[in-house]
Amino acid sequence: MDSQPAPVARDDRAGEEPGQAEVEEVWPRDGQIRVVGFVPGDSTDAPAALVARIRGHDDGEVRAETVLRGGRFDARLAVRDLASVRAPAEQTWDLYLAPADRAEELRLGRHLDDIRGKKKIFTYPAQTERSVRVEPYFTIKDNLSVVCHGEAA
Structure with missing residues (x-):
């Protein structure tokens, strides 16, 4: 009798993209x-940055410095920085965490x-x-992004 290897269980909670940072709280207020x-x-202490990148463009990026303490972060993006890039009437910023001790950025999301x-x-x-409306939201993949609605430039 041929024995088949047992199927490997996939942890769907881990998200669909490699390298995730788990979001616990989102607080949009006071211009941030x-x-x-x-x-x-991860339980390291290291400098990091919260990175917002315009979806589909290589030239639009906003960075806010933060720090990892025991693998935890508390970062703030200024709404004025996201609203200052006035291209189309609507643009989406995808959010990442860039720890200084890692080569890759980690996509922000909530999967666990x-x-x-x-x-x-x-x-x-x-x-x-x-005159630009700035609003964080979770994507269809449960990642965190920010959409900006405004008048076309």
Whole structure:
């Protein structure tokens, strides 16, 4: 009798992209978007940056310095920085954590809580800067992004 290897269980909670930073809290207020979270399996202390990159463009990036303490981070992006890049009437910023001790950036998302479809469940208040509405949201992959709506330049 041929024996087949046992199927390998896949942990769907880990997300679909390699290198994730887990978001625990999102606080959009007072002209900032505050993001609190941790890097799963990491307990190091190191400088890091919260990176916002315009989806589909190589030239639009905003960085906010932060630090990892025991693998945890508490970072803030200024809404005015996201609103200052005025290209189309709508643009999306994807958020990453860039620890100084790692070569790759980690996509910010929320995957370890077993709640799927956050885009339809979680909503955050928008802030307005320079006639641009700036609003964080979870994507269909439960990653964290920010959408900016404004008048075309």
